[in-house]
Amino acid sequence: MLPLRYKLSNCFIPNNSPEICPLKEFLDKSKCCNIEQSFMLSGIVPEMLLLKRSMKGGLQSDVYENEKNILLELKQLWGFQKLWDSNSSHCSWYAIGCRNGSVTSISIQGNLLSGTISPIICELKSLQLIDLSSNYSRGEFPSSLYNCSKLEYLDISWNQFHGPLPSDLHRLSRLIHLDIAGNNFSNIPGAIGQLSELQYLSLKFNNFNTWIPQEIGNLSKLETLDISYIDSFKQATIPEELGRLKKLTSLFIVQSNLIGEIPEIFSALSGLEVLDLSSNYLKGSIPSYLFEWKKLTNLHLEFNQFSGMLPMLDANMELMGRTEEMLSNLSGLQFLDLSGNHLNGSIPSYLFHWKNLTSLLLGNNQFSGNLPSITGNLRLRTLDLSSNQLSGHIPQEYDKKEYYFRNNLNLCSKYTNHYIQVPRCSGKTRVVIAVVAPVALLVMVTLLCYTFKNNWTFSTDQLMQRKKRHENQDPEWMFISFQQLGFTESEILVNMTEENLIGSGGCGKVYRVGVNPNGNFVAVKRILNKRNLDHGLEKQFLAEVEVLGSIRHSNIVKLLCCISSGNSKVLVYEYMxxxxxxxxxxxxxxxxxxxxxxxxxxxxxxxxxxxxxxxx
Incomplete structure (x- = not known):
């Protein structure tokens, strides 16, 4: 066995190697010798090994202090108010995550951070996750993040970034998660299709003036894609390139000016669990394969221009000799919303056989005929068939609180929960209506004339003053509805008066407003702003309201609509x-x-x- 000094003499170890990299890494990369193995073979006391470990510990200590100083500098640049105590370990600080003593994540959400993202953040060499969502950061896309060589997760949503996304965005080659929602970016470059590791991509609530690039179809690992609420998009069809995203599980393209039909290539996306194409201008028939995907649990196609009959899957099943049990297992859908379209024909009975379905919303269409019978272990908690052309009587199995049938002129009910919404069934219903209606109308007109003459609450001058006061307060209102409504924006606004006030607090006031002659009321909550919201916060408020409006649960009060202006927000709920x-x-x-x-x-x-x- 050769002496240790001979073994070392065959290796070239630069004097400055400790400053370049940890000694272990340097020695591991050396081609000429293996010092630890030499120690073991020779039996010599490993003094050099002790030196190596000592130098490694010193280097780690230097890295540790350096990362702490970087974070303290970032705190000062951002105006971060949280307490980061320089006397404690930075790995224990709020919003900081570490592994083996090195910073791997910074997650500072909704903390009013301002300014730009400093390039020094990438001096944290082990950084894999950056979440700075819901702050006030501004400027163009921070291309300095290209230097974060290990970055896999980037969320800068709901800030004030602007301008075009860079054409070399693909340099963030390790990204798995990218969320830039709620900013003012103006284009989507083709380079986004080169982020080959990407699994999550959210682009919603931006001001893109270019359509989705074809290259997006190259994101073979993408699982979630959200391109919603981009009103700046010109009208365009659904990109067929999306049909190549075979691993996609969630696709959202809501209110983004889509036209045309759902492309046939979408049939390849059988792994989808959530599909939301609501509030666009899509037309044609609804593809039958959407009802046959086993993994699809949530399907939102509401407020489009789909027409025709729903697919007759039950007829096909009968021809194929399949049993009712097979029909109940045909679809995995739990939530189906097709309201606000031009669908017609009878409501298919198979919808009431799907054992997983809990919410079925078909309101504001042109469905006709009788209601299908309900059999089996149906879990349907919410059913909305209002504003159609249904006829006949409502069977007893439909007698549930969260089932809605109003505005179906030829529909009647024998049961408790539907008296307000539809006429009560009777063998002589039509005859009685024909006789009573003219008499009732005459009586009503007489009473109205008498009331107008003697007991009218508000004079013309009072009404004009109220209207003038309303116009002076809030000249511009934006109206967003989440349900089929039986009232208008003006009915709500004009009745937010002191006599209808039922509550108040630090954020605003709550009113009880009547919305129709049947004695139905809504709860109106008006939130007053001390100042106008900037564009970013306005979009964030509308996004959160959109989420609240989409919730359908028997134990959650429904948000019916939102009426928004510069200095106040009005939320209209069902009245409890x-x-x-x-x-x-x-x-x-x-x-x-x-x-x-x-x-x-x-x-x-x-x-x-x-x-x-x-x-x-």
Whole structure:
């Protein structure tokens, strides 16, 4: 065995190697010798190995202090208010994640950070995740992030970035997750299709003036794609290139000026779990394969221009000799919304056989005929068939609180929950209506004339003053509806008066507003802004409202619509007669919330337990 000094003499070790890299890395890359193996073979006390470890520890200590100083500098540049104590380990700081003592993630969401993203952030050599969403960062896309060589996750959504996305965006080659939603970027470069590792891409709520590039079809690993709420898009058809994204599980292209039909190549996307193409101008028939995908759980095609009949899958099943059990397992859909289209014909019975379906929304179409019978273990909790042309009587199995049938002129019901929405069935219903209607109309006209003459609450001058006051306060309103409504924007705004006020707080006021002659009410919450919201916060508010409006659950109060202006926001909810659950549970000012005598009852333990179960 050769002596140790001979072994080392055959290796060239630069004097400055510790500054270049840790000694272990340098020695591991050396081609001329293996020092640790020499120690083991020779039995010599490994003094050099001890030196190596000592130098490694020193280098790690230097890196540790350097990263702490970088973070403190970033804190100063961003105006970050959270306490980062220089006397404590930076790996224990808020929003910082570490592995083996090195910073791997920075996640500072909604902390009012301002300014640009400094290039020094990439001096954190192990950084893999950056989440600076919902702040006030501005400027063009931070191309200095190209120097973050290990970056895999980037979220700069809901900030104030602007300008074109860079044509060399593909230099972020390791990205798995990219979210730039809620900014003011102006184009989507073809280079985005070269981010070959990308699995999540959100581009929604931007001001793109160019359409989706063809290269996006090259993202073979993409699982989630969101290109929603881009009103600046010119009208265009769905890119067929999207049909090449075979690993896609979630696709959102909401309110982005889509026209034409759903392309046939979409049939290849059988792995989709969520598909939302709502609020566009799509037309034609709804492809049958959408109802046959096993993995698809949520399908949103509402507020488009689809027409014709729904696919007759049950007829095809009969021809193929399949059983009812097979029909119930045909689709994995849990939520189906086709409302606000031009669909017609009868409602297919197979929709009421799908065992997984919990919400079915077909309102505001042209469906006709009788309601199909419900059989099997149907889990359908929410059903909206309002504003169609359905006829006949509502079967008993449809007698549920969250089933809606209003505005179907030839539909009647024998059961409790539908008295308000449709006429009550009777063998002599049509004869009675024919006789009573003219008499009732005459009586109504007489009463109206009498009331107008003697008891009219508001004079013409008072109405004009109210209108003038309203116009002076909020000259421009934007109206966004989430349900089929039986009232207009003006009906809500003109009735937000002191006599309809039922509550107030630090954020605004709540009104109880009647919306039709049947005695139906809505709860109107007006949120006053001390100043106009900037463009970014306005878009964020609308996005969050859009999410609230899409929720369908029997234990959650429905948000019906949003009316927005520069200095106030109006949220219209369905009115709950018994008001706040908090007040019921904690006996807060019970007399003030009691509108009916039943409001004075104390909730029993069994009732409280059921409330807890339903809330969970």
């Amino acid at each position: 007669e018994n008001q706040s659950l908090d007040k019921w549970l904690h006996h807060k000012r019970r007399s003030e919330i009691a509108i009916t005598a039943s409001a004075h009852c104390v909730l029993e333990w069994r009732t409280r337990l059921q409330i807890a179960i339903d809330a969970a």
